[in-house]
Amino acid sequence: MPSTTPKTSARSPRASHLELARQILDHVRARGLGPGAHLPEQALATACNVSRTPVRAALNLLVTEGLVTHTGDAGYRLAPAFSTASALSNTLPQTSDRDLTARILRDRAGRRLDETVTVGELMRRYSAARSAVTQALGKLAEDGLVTRAPGQSWLFSPLPDDPESQADSYDFRLILEPAALAPGFRFDPDRAAALRRAMIGFLAEPDHRLDPRAFQSLDSEFHGLIARGAANRFLGEALLGHLRLRDLPGTSTRLNVVRLRQAMQEHLGILDQMEAGRFDIAADLLRVHLRLSRSQRPQAANRGAPPLFGLTFRAGGPDA
Amino acid sequence: MPDAPLIAFFPEASFGAALNCVGIARELQSRGARPVFICHPGFTGIFADYGFQEYHLPSTGPAQPADYWQAFIRRHLPHFNLSPIDQIETYVAPTWEAIVDTAIAAEAPLAALLARLRPDLIVLDNVVMFPAIARAACPWVRIISCAETELADETVPPYLSGLASDDRTGRAAFLQRYLKATAPAQDRYNRFRQSAGLAPLAPGQFLEPSPDLNLLLAPSVLRHDRATPLDPDQFTFLEGCVRHEGPYELPDFPRNEGPLIYVSFGSLGALDMGLMERMMATFATIPARFLVNAGALREAYRSVPDNVHLEGWYPQPSVVAMADLFIHHGGNNSFCEALYHGVPSLILPYCWDGHDNATRAEETGTGRRLNRADWTAASLSAAIRGLLSDDAMRARLKANARQMKAAPGVETAATLILKTAGAGSKALAPADHQRMARHEG
Numbered sequence: 001m002p003s004t005t006p007k008t009s010a011r012s013p014r015a016s017h018l019e020l021a022r023q024i025l026d027h028v029r030a031r032g033l034g035p036g037a038h039l040p041e042q043a044l045a046t047a048c049n050v051s052r053t054p055v056r057a058a059l060n061l062l063v064t065e066g067l068v069t070h071t072g073d074a075g076y077r078l079a080p081a082f083s084t085a086s087a088l089s090n091t092l093p094q095t096s097d098r099d100l101t102a103r104i105l106r107d108r109a110g111r112r113l114d115e116t117v118t119v120g121e122l123m124r125r126y127s128a129a130r131s132a133v134t135q136a137l138g139k140l141a142e143d144g145l146v147t148r149a150p151g152q153s154w155l156f157s158p159l160p161d162d163p164e165s166q167a168d169s170y171d172f173r174l175i176l177e178p179a180a181l182a183p184g185f186r187f188d189p190d191r192a193a194a195l196r197r198a199m200i201g202f203l204a205e206p207d208h209r210l211d212p213r214a215f216q217s218l219d220s221e222f223h224g225l226i227a228r229g230a231a232n233r234f235l236g237e238a239l240l241g242h243l244r245l246r247d248l249p250g251t252s253t254r255l256n257v258v259r260l261r262q263a264m265q266e267h268l269g270i271l272d273q274m275e276a277g278r279f280d281i282a283a284d285l286l287r288v289h290l291r292l293s294r295s296q297r298p299q300a301a302n303r304g305a306p307p308l309f310g311l312t313f314r315a316g317g318p319d320a
Numbered sequence: 321m322p323d324a325p326l327i328a329f330f331p332e333a334s335f336g337a338a339l340n341c342v343g344i345a346r347e348l349q350s351r352g353a354r355p356v357f358i359c360h361p362g363f364t365g366i367f368a369d370y371g372f373q374e375y376h377l378p379s380t381g382p383a384q385p386a387d388y389w390q391a392f393i394r395r396h397l398p399h400f401n402l403s404p405i406d407q408i409e410t411y412v413a414p415t416w417e418a419i420v421d422t423a424i425a426a427e428a429p430l431a432a433l434l435a436r437l438r439p440d441l442i443v444l445d446n447v448v449m450f451p452a453i454a455r456a457a458c459p460w461v462r463i464i465s466c467a468e469t470e471l472a473d474e475t476v477p478p479y480l481s482g483l484a485s486d487d488r489t490g491r492a493a494f495l496q497r498y499l500k501a502t503a504p505a506q507d508r509y510n511r512f513r514q515s516a517g518l519a520p521l522a523p524g525q526f527l528e529p530s531p532d533l534n535l536l537l538a539p540s541v542l543r544h545d546r547a548t549p550l551d552p553d554q555f556t557f558l559e560g561c562v563r564h565e566g567p568y569e570l571p572d573f574p575r576n577e578g579p580l581i582y583v584s585f586g587s588l589g590a591l592d593m594g595l596m597e598r599m600m601a602t603f604a605t606i607p608a609r610f611l612v613n614a615g616a617l618r619e620a621y622r623s624v625p626d627n628v629h630l631e632g633w634y635p636q637p638s639v640v641a642m643a644d645l646f647i648h649h650g651g652n653n654s655f656c657e658a659l660y661h662g663v664p665s666l667i668l669p670y671c672w673d674g675h676d677n678a679t680r681a682e683e684t685g686t687g688r689r690l691n692r693a694d695w696t697a698a699s700l701s702a703a704i705r706g707l708l709s710d711d712a713m714r715a716r717l718k719a720n721a722r723q724m725k726a727a728p729g730v731e732t733a734a735t736l737i738l739k740t741a742g743a744g745s746k747a748l749a750p751a752d753h754q755r756m757a758r759h760e761g
Contacts, residue, residue, distance in 0.1 A: 110629055111622060111624040207566060210566040256635060257564075257565060259369050260566065298366075302588045303334050303415065303419060304415045305333075306361065307333055307360075308389045
């Protein structure tokens, strides 16, 4: 029997160091720094409003992840293979508390957990303390992914990548996202320039290396750029909250390489208009992009039978 | 590109034929041709997702009732447990009736569309002929993307029979029942052909070979010895037609150990949730990781084992390439993908040429067959473990895969299609000429 057991990683860095590492990557991206660029500890500490000790810990975390190199003479520098795309990808590990939330979501998305769960059940399944499980459920509740049911139970809401949720998600975004580009939109040119470089880098990859997760990360960055620029605070918050849902563990991109490339080209076309200040045209292109992104494929097909769209029954009828 | 040859693909409304055509169309596109797709009513979106222009044939006749698929599954699930010969009257004959309906309904809009499009060549990947294609003023190519049995021969088991190559008694009995049961649909189809100016076909036949080019998706390792060899000027065997997809990143399984097994019964088979749940209960007892294509019903599952991951869609060729074993329904596309990547197949056929491929997998030592109706947890587990530990089969399959990859079907198909369209000389690279010469030699 071939043995292809994957290596598992049990890394769980401190949440504060992880957050700081993300801030440093944001800083790098905003300044368009490339491979070999020097990362002075003091400048980063000032930029992130912390002391040098946590900055060093965060930089060491980035060294572990291969994004940064460190030598005694040269200090910390961006690794030779560093790209903005890798800085935008979710290459950083999860913290332990995020990990439990992620595992719960992964197992609900995988239909290993039923719609209703109890704290005790989750404590046994994950060998976790009551406080950790309660905290994880609390985080999920903040995102509207679980609600308290009578007794000790919690009830899962439909997850973002359920087909019905996806349809609702596209409708929601079609209503709100183009509106974010209305007059008053605050365009972030530095972020946009870094994003453009990363998107062009993505498109330069051959098909067999076109990573759907890298796409997901860039997609999130792109739509986040629009949400963060919205003049209306509530609109921006609603869109960012929704984007966070789409980035949750257990959600995946089910697009073929051709559509991944098309969607990225559409992003670049919208970005062109935004950079030229034609936000009304960008909004129109965004509507088209969202409509094209909504899958229109049949769910089942068979010779001699009309294709099947949508499905709300349990196969085999009432007896199955 | 005004002089790019326009190649109109018309695959049947099934994912196997559709995705096989996508593979060839992408290759044609890379050589400067302009492939477009003609879609059966409703069978849309698949080709647009791959960046191709779609032309939709309109629905005609009364709309299907909302519960069409519920009724379809309820009616046919029991039939899928029958032997191939007992499926003739229950599943095969009604399906041919429906296919004939489809051909008749498509005729007028298809003729109008082809007159507007004026393609340089039409590629038909179907099981029935559309007279409008024969009447179009361009060559047409037939792709036989079912098992090789679709092209009858004295020494090839009858199409859809699942019979062994040497079962002469079974052959006579099967053919007798098949011809009788399909006669009403075939008579009706022949009348339709004659009314459209085409000659009637022999009993049991619904599609003639193209006079221009016929491509069979039958890798060498599966081919039958024919009593009457196919004319090499008219028929070309392809080593499968496997398309390329992007990379697939493995999910994180709670029980993350052991070999990787991919399970997919196609979009129709995925609707048999009862079978899938019983299989998953057995998967839970095996030290392996299972990627299961749950199709449209992913959300309806409960208590999925920790070593099983469900998805509604996979980039199948990329997943098969990573797998140690592929459990499938014997669809020709799936079987070819397994062979192309040197992966053994465990086939649980439920209908059509899945039966033929399951038997052929046993005969050629490329996989194993398990009966859908009477497997047990013990027999399924033994079959999986047996295939995973069959090093001789694995070595044979890897060697065969190297041969298949040396003569990729999509490239051979694209070369021959362009040549038939009369556009080959401007778009063919020298390497293609050499490869084609080798293949034909």
